[in-house]
Amino acid sequence: xxxxxxxxxxxGLRVQLAHPxxxxxxxxxxxxxxxxxQFVLGQGELRQDLLxxxxxxxxxxxxxxxxGLVMVADLIExxxxxxxxxxxxxxxxxxxxxxxxxxxxxxxxxxxxxVAALVPMVVAGIAIPLRWTALLPAVLxxxxxxxxxxxxxxxxxxSPMIGALQSLFTSLVLLLNGSFLPLELYxxxxxxxxxxxxxxxxxxxxxxxxxxxRALAEVWAGGALPxxxxxxxxxxxxxxxxxxxxxRRALESP
Numbered sequence: 566x567x568x569x570x571x572x573x574x575x576x577g578l579r580v581q582l583a584h585p586x587x588x589x590x591x592x593x594x595x596x597x598x599x600x601x602x603q604f605v606l607g608q609g610e611l612r613q614d615l616l617x618x619x620x621x622x623x624x625x626x627x628x629x630x631x632x633g634l635v636m637v638a639d640l641i642e643x644x645x646x647x648x649x650x651x652x653x654x655x656x657x658x659x660x661x662x663x664x665x666x667x668x669x670x671x672x673x674x675x676x677x678x679x680v681a682a683l684v685p686m687v688v689a690g691i692a693i694p695l696r697w698t699a700l701l702p703a704v705l706x707x708x709x710x711x712x713x714x715x716x717x718x719x720x721x722x723x724s725p726m727i728g729a730l731q732s733l734f735t736s737l738v739l740l741l742n743g744s745f746l747p748l749e750l751y752x753x754x755x756x757x758x759x760x761x762x763x764x765x766x767x768x769x770x771x772x773x774x775x776x777x778x779r780a781l782a783e784v785w786a787g788g789a790l791p792x793x794x795x796x797x798x799x800x801x802x803x804x805x806x807x808x809x810x811x812x813r814r815a816l817e818s819p
Contacts, residue, residue: 571665574665574669578669588673588677591631591677592677592681592684595627595677595681596681596684596685599620599623599681600685600688602744602745603615603619603689606745606746611689613690613691615746615747616685616689616691617691617692617775617776618743618772618776619743619744619745620691621693621743621768621771621775622742622743622744622747622748622764622768622772623682623744624678624679624681624682625678625706625710625742625767625768625771626735626738626744626764627674627677627678627682628674628675628678628706628707628710628764629674629710629713629714629735629738629763629764630674630735630738630739631670631673631674631677631678632670632671632673632674632710632711632714633670633713633714633717633731633735634731635669635670635673635674636666636667636670636714636715636717636718636721637717637718637721637727637728637731639669640718640721640722641721641727641728660808663715663808666718667711667714667715667718670711670714671707671711674710675707693775694776694778696774696775696778698780698781698784699771699774699775701781701790702767702770702771702773702774702784702790702793703767703771705767705770705790705793705794705797706764706767706768706770706771706793708797709763709764709767709793709797709800710763710764710767712763712797712800712801712804713734713763713764715804715805715808716800716803716804717731717734718804718808719804719805719808719811719812720807720811722808722811722812722814723811723814734762737762738762738763738764741755741758741759741762741765742759742762742764742765742768743759743765743768743769743772747772748765748768748769760792763800766789766792766793766796767793769789770789770790770793773787773789
């Protein structure tokens with residue numbers, strides 16, 4: 566099983582590294598889009614009171630968007646080439662190759678999110694404090710995004726419309742997770758709707774530890790961490806059930 570997982574990760578890394586131009590273009594577009602949006606929202610200036618929080622939020626979006634792109638594109642390519650069934654002809658459980666794909670997607674998603682965030686930090690002089698208490702919310706934010714990526718991958722096994730669905734969902738995340746304005750500036754009903762989407766609760770918990778210097782016990786008592794944990798577990802459960810059903814249907818389809 567370990568060899569299967571290592572082979573799947575190695576294959577995914579080689580495929581992604583074979584096309585470096587695409588990653589460079591993604592980074593350029595991501596950073597230009599963020600700075601341009603903040604310039605427009607700031608009415609011709611980059612507002613230093615909004616930049617740190619929105620940069621953390623859009624970093625979560627970049628991780629989700631790019632991890633999902635890597636994961637779903639890989640599955641779609643195998644389905645179109647007719648090699649998906651062949652890749653499953655192993656004694657290893659079917660979830661193991663999917664785990665390898667998730668690890669590959671998380672590596673590239675993290676690299677893009679970090680590099681894309683560093684550029685605005687240097688260009689606009691954005692300062693984000695580093696605190697050990699932010700480590701747990703950051704990890705849970707990543708797991709929450711990967712759980713949603715797993716859900717997209719489960720849908721990609723059978724849905725010909727997965728590209729459109731992925732674009733729709735990630736666009737909603739970009740609009741509502743705090744990438745434009747911090748969540749506390751939203752109306753209450755819109756903030757409540759935004760918290761249903763992936764990454765939003767993680768960004769909220771992360772912002773409380775980074776910018777408000779709250780202890781983890783305070784963040785937990787405020788509800789952000791328990792809701793984030795529940796949201797991640799629910800996404801994982803739904804994605805797991807869909808994966809079992811859709812994996813069987815994908816292997817049975819001609």
